[in-house]
Amino acid sequence: MAKQYKYPFRGIEKKWQKIWEKTRLFEAEDFSLKPKQYILIEFPYPSGDGLHVGHVRSYTAIDIISRKKRMEGYNVLYPIGWDAFGLPTENYAIKKGIHPAKITERNIKIFKRQIKSLGVSFDWSKEINTTDPKYYKWTQWIFLQLFKAGLAYQAEMPINWCPSCKIGLANEEVIQGKCERCGAETEKRRIKQWMLRITKYADRLIEDLNHVDYLEKIKIQQINWIGKSYGTNLKFKIKNSDLGIEVFTTRVDTIFGVTAVVLAPEHSLVEKLKSQIKNWQEVENYIEQSRRKSDLERADLAKGKTGVELKGVKVINPFNNQEISLWMGDYVVATYGGGSVMVVPAHDQRDFDFAQEYDVPIVEVIKPVSDHQGAERGSSGELLEAFEEKGVLINSGDFTGLSSEEAIKKITYWLTERKIGGLQINYKLRDWIFSRQHYWGEPIPIIHCPKCGIVPVPEKDLPVELPYVKKYQPTGTGESPLAQCERWLKVKCPKCGSIGRRETDTMPNWAGSSWYFIRYCDPQNNQAFADAEKMKYWLPVDIYNGGMEHTTLHLLYSRFWYKFLYDQGLVPSDEPYAKRRSHGMVLGEGGEKMSKSIGNVVNPDEIVEKYGADVLRIYEMFMGPYDQPVAWNTKAIEGMNRFIIRIYDFYKNYKINNDLDVDKEVETKTHQLIKKITEDLGGFKFNTAVAAFMEYFNFIEDEAVKFDLENAKTFIILVAPFMPHLAEEIWHLIRPRAKDEESIFVQPWPAYDKNFINLDTIEYVVQINGKLRDRFIVPTSASEEEIKEMALKSEKVKNFINNKKIIKVVFVAKRLINFVVL
RNA sequence: GCCGUCGUGGUGGAAUUGGUAUACACGACAGACUUAAAAUCUGUUGAGCGUGAGCUCUUGCCGGUUCGAGUCCGGCCGACGGCACCA
Numbered sequence A: 001m002a003k004q005y006k007y008p009f010r011g012i013e014k015k016w017q018k019i020w021e022k023t024r025l026f027e028a029e030d031f032s033l034k035p036k037q038y039i040l041i042e043f044p045y046p047s048g049d050g051l052h053v054g055h056v057r058s059y060t061a062i063d064i065i066s067r068k069k070r071m072e073g074y075n076v077l078y079p080i081g082w083d084a085f086g087l088p089t090e091n092y093a094i095k096k097g098i099h100p101a102k103i104t105e106r107n108i109k110i111f112k113r114q115i116k117s118l119g120v121s122f123d124w125s126k127e128i129n130t131t132d133p134k135y136y137k138w139t140q141w142i143f144l145q146l147f148k149a150g151l152a153y154q155a156e157m158p159i160n161w162c163p164s165c166k167i168g169l170a171n172e173e174v175i176q177g178k179c180e181r182c183g184a185e186t187e188k189r190r191i192k193q194w195m196l197r198i199t200k201y202a203d204r205l206i207e208d209l210n211h212v213d214y215l216e217k218i219k220i221q222q223i224n225w226i227g228k229s230y231g232t233n234l235k236f237k238i239k240n241s242d243l244g245i246e247v248f249t250t251r252v253d254t255i256f257g258v259t260a261v262v263l264a265p266e267h268s269l270v271e272k273l274k275s276q277i278k279n280w281q282e283v284e285n286y287i288e289q290s291r292r293k294s295d296l297e298r299a300d301l302a303k304g305k306t307g308v309e310l311k312g313v314k315v316i317n318p319f320n321n322q323e324i325s326l327w328m329g330d331y332v333v334a335t336y337g338g339g340s341v342m343v344v345p346a347h348d349q350r351d352f353d354f355a356q357e358y359d360v361p362i363v364e365v366i367k368p369v370s371d372h373q374g375a376e377r378g379s380s381g382e383l384l385e386a387f388e389e390k391g392v393l394i395n396s397g398d399f400t401g402l403s404s405e406e407a408i409k410k411i412t413y414w415l416t417e418r419k420i421g422g423l424q425i426n427y428k429l430r431d432w433i434f435s436r437q438h439y440w441g442e443p444i445p446i447i448h449c450p451k452c453g454i455v456p457v458p459e460k461d462l463p464v465e466l467p468y469v470k471k472y473q474p475t476g477t478g479e480s481p482l483a484q485c486e487r488w489l490k491v492k493c494p495k496c497g498s499i500g501r502r503e504t505d506t507m508p509n510w511a512g513s514s515w516y517f518i519r520y521c522d523p524q525n526n527q528a529f530a531d532a533e534k535m536k537y538w539l540p541v542d543i544y545n546g547g548m549e550h551t552t553l554h555l556l557y558s559r560f561w562y563k564f565l566y567d568q569g570l571v572p573s574d575e576p577y578a579k580r581r582s583h584g585m586v587l588g589e590g591g592e593k594m595s596k597s598i599g600n601v602v603n604p605d606e607i608v609e610k611y612g613a614d615v616l617r618i619y620e621m622f623m624g625p626y627d628q629p630v631a632w633n634t635k636a637i638e639g640m641n642r643f644i645i646r647i648y649d650f651y652k653n654y655k656i657n658n659d660l661d662v663d664k665e666v667e668t669k670t671h672q673l674i675k676k677i678t679e680d681l682g683g684f685k686f687n688t689a690v691a692a693f694m695e696y697f698n699f700i701e702d703e704a705v706k707f708d709l710e711n712a713k714t715f716i717i718l719v720a721p722f723m724p725h726l727a728e729e730i731w732h733l734i735r736p737r738a739k740d741e742e743s744i745f746v747q748p749w750p751a752y753d754k755n756f757i758n759l760d761t762i763e764y765v766v767q768i769n770g771k772l773r774d775r776f777i778v779p780t781s782a783s784e785e786e787i788k789e790m791a792l793k794s795e796k797v798k799n800f801i802n803n804k805k806i807i808k809v810v811f812v813a814k815r816l817i818n819f820v821v822l
Numbered sequence B: 001g002c003c004g005u006c007g008u009g010g011u012g013g014a015a016u017u018g019g020u021a022u023a024c025a026c027g028a029c030a031g032a033c034u035u036a037a038a039a040u041c042u043g044u045u046g047a048g049c050g051u052g053a054g055c056u057c058u059u060g061c062c063g064g065u066u067c068g069a070g071u072c073c074g075g076c077c078g079a080c081g082g083c084a085c086c087a
Helices: A009-022 A053-071 A087-096 A100-117 A133-148 A198-211 A216-226 A252-257 A280-292 A349-358 A404-417 A532-538 A554-567 A604-611 A613-622 A634-653 A664-682 A686-700 A709-719 A724-734 A784-793 A795-801
Strands: A036-041 A075-077 A152-162 A167-169 A187-196 A229-238 A244-249 A260-263 A308-316 A323-328 A340-343 A421-426 A446-449 A453-456 A490-492 A499-502 A543-547 A579-583 A761-768 A771-779 A806-812 A816-821
Touching (some): A009 A100, A009 A613, A133 A152, A198 A216, A216 A554, A340 A349, A613 A724, A634 A686, A664 A709, A686 A709, A771 A784, A771 A795, A784 A795
Parallel strands (some): A036 A543, A761 A816
Antiparallel strands (some): A229 A308, A260 A340
16 A cells, blocks of 8 residues: 655645745736736725635635636736725724724734735735725825716715714615614715715616626626616696606506605705695604604515605696695605605505505506406405506596507607606616715815815825824714814815815725726836726736625726726726626535624634645635535535545655556546636636546546556646645656746646547447436447447347337437337 | 525535436445554445345426426426615
């Protein structure tokens, strides 16, 4: 039996990591003549918890892709950096009295040590940090460009407010009515905020998805999030007033069934109608009540609809001049379709519920095409639910008898002619709330001057550095802690010289990450956010990998910024990422999300310490399909450890013997393996690639198999991206005269030869009526006739056919022959 | 409710995209080595009957298309993720 060695992974891994760093093996080269490949992984937030095994999974996977691409002759840029602004750091600073910059520095150190211990081939010379003034100078600069282009504006808006963090939130940061960060229920507040006009790009953000290679589910989620819908807008006049109410509807065919109009409590018209409203006190109370309701309560469908009538005010349906009542209800979303809806109880379930509650009349104006498809009715024929399908118009004046589709066209045309409405496209996407009332973020580079108003900080004065303060707590009044920093706050107006006040809001932590991949092209540049030529060489990103949770946040935001920069002529393409893939989460042993409170967190350091980085790497690749969530299983790591030790022992015992004749079967298997691994990596199928290595190795490990040096080399080159340290060690073991620089990672990626893949013989399966009955091996060259003959000679087959009649023979080349018998 | 993903052994999962279901690994059981254990190695391992090497059943459930279905179609059940009063 072969000798067993102790696999000294600690020494081996450290040694090669140092050599790789010294020889700058993984640094990208600007303007290289090799074809470029920009491979990007989402950069981490360096939290105090250290690296998560989920980071390890995606960094390793993309590392494997990067290493393989280099071996294929590409000039690969695989960079990393730190997305370091954020609330947890600020909170920790408040608790411990340590400056966030100090904490960030410390956390980055930990992350860096951990990532380096894994042997990920990042190009560290391109490292960036969003909290570095040299970096955020350009984040602020991009903001100024947005401002100059009219895409950044200040507005008092009903925004999502987290009462616990004392901060305004973007819609994307509110998860089921709760603050994404702290879980507190959010409410609506009107606060002056900086906004970015992402809605201006809504169409292009949908349309241009056609030109990029993203996972289909990512595209669908983005499209749904943007929520484009086609409809009609129309104006209802208010009786005895010059005012009117605009509503948006996708079902203008139901216009004759409108029996009320409902406004959102935030609607600005309410204030203007104050003098007409007879029950003002009641209305005011309702507004106050719904303001205090959390978004979660407001959105709770189970609790039914509430509302209050604006007594004394009537609106007029332009189609039949009927007077209908005006209401206020908090089921109407303030920020969509103008914050008002026309109520058609017979044909909209929400309106039906509202009508039942407040005795609003129900008028049917659509009947089903077929009588069987109608809504449920009570004993006296009254509706028990709304009939929401399209159908044929009834009780609709001149439009009676038209189909819904026709009616929508004709009614919209009628409105357009009279200039009281028309076609309208609406989006669920809202403008991006860009202000945060927090310390640990990029200051918004704006000065408020008593004379000139809003004045952008001149570009030469960038960056507006965060001042050093002692108190990081939000003020609770809705102002950022920066508002208490007098010295920093007061500043001369760049226009008129009078004393102004700096903007105290900071940017959300999505700001720095919206363009970081551009900065990687040229991270040290002080003259521009990146050199144009370098961008032209590297951009767009060829492969971008990240979590599904960023689909409607980071991914959409960064596409928006990039498109804006493109429009300004500042970046070379209109989409930032040619290809987007995502990874599944790594869950705890029980299948639940890893969390401190459950106590199922796995620290990668412990695994590296016990088994080494290569074992952790292949375990995480093997555990399941890359794009699906997988639960951690400590036991299964043992199997990977065994595999790696077996490879090490095998090559330690391997006697290099160049006289060895090549085993034909080994050669075939090697070529099959090259094909398999190359294809699996193209499709991000890391788990089956690892399985293929095991299968191959199980075969060649047999002492009877002749394993010549060429095949021995090829195998170790193929596994190298997966277990780089072990592979590099073995490479130098079987090529003892190789210098450090002659790394396995500068070897060319093997190519397979089709002629070697096919064996001389092939196994055929014989089926009778589609059921497997026998199998036999024939020369690959055998013809259909020969195979058929051979199959019919088989005793088993004879037994099954018996004296039944063969009515059909199905022959599938290289696979099977099927006899259909009766 | 809407959109998406998925359902295969005790477990994680394979399956050339309609062609040998259960690859690879974990676990379990038995044996070898050992004073013993660990480690390692060798077997067995979907279920049932036969208990010789033979047959039958099996990919959440029901039906369909096909010579042939884990894969395609229709209907149901269940899990996970996202959105959610968007008019």
